[in-house]
Amino acid sequence: MAFLVAGLVLVGAIGLLNLLLLTAVVRRLRRIEEQRGGPPESGPRPGDEIPDFTAAALAGGSVSRAALAGGPAVLAFLSTGCPACPAAIPHLAEYAAAGGLPRERTIVVITGEEAEAGDLIEPLAAVATVVVEPFPGELSRAFAVSATPTTVIVDADGRVTHAEAGAHPLPALAGA
Structure with a gap:
């Protein structure tokens, strides 16, 4: 009988120790998440000039920094393996429509x-100029994109x- 009681006390102590360790790990993970803040930094910083670039558009023609001069533009960087990228497409189309941006000023790099x-590509073809590049892409590297989706808004x-x-x-x- 003494062995049974000792065994139960030992199992209880191990269970309590496991609970304490699990609580400590969860607290630590929450603290790390709070310190990390919002989404990861990706793309150039506000105030930076966009790099000089030229790329072939999927529908023909090309896009370049020179072609974007003189007006605002949006560049969105997506990737085929990105689970969040399809969710960004309707917001990009809505933003382009609300801002009156033509296809030539809404560039999507996939x-x-x-x-x-x-x-x-399919939902973006009507509202954006689409560029498809292999991984790792030249435009993604030029714009310092480290996560997708990343959106870069450029002035005139x-x-x-x-x-x-x-x-x-x-x-x-869009509402600002």
């Missing part, structure tokens, strides 16, 4: 194989006014 990008002088990673950064800007 990193990945063109064959896999069909679900991303080619300066970045906003850059943010995440699927929903634009609606707050």
Whole structure:
């Protein structure tokens, strides 16, 4: 009988120790999440000039920094393996429409194989100029994109006014 009681006390002590360790781990993870803040930094910083670039558009023609001069523009960076990218598409289309941005000033760069990008390309074809590049893409590297989706908003002088990673950064800007 003494062995049974000792065994139960030992199991109880191990269970309590396990509970204490689990509580400590959860607290630590919450603290790390709070320190990390919002979405990861991706893209150029506000105030930076956009890099000089030229890329072939999927529908023909090309996009370049020179072609964006003289007016505001939005560049969105998506990737075929990104689970959050499809959610960004309606917000991008809504922002372009609300801002009166023509297709030539709404540039979407999709990193990945063109064959896999069909679900991303189809809803954007009417509202944006689409560029598809293999991973790692030249435009993604030039714009320092480290996470997708990333949206970069540029003013008429080619300066970045906003850059943010995440699927929903634009609606707050459209209302501002």
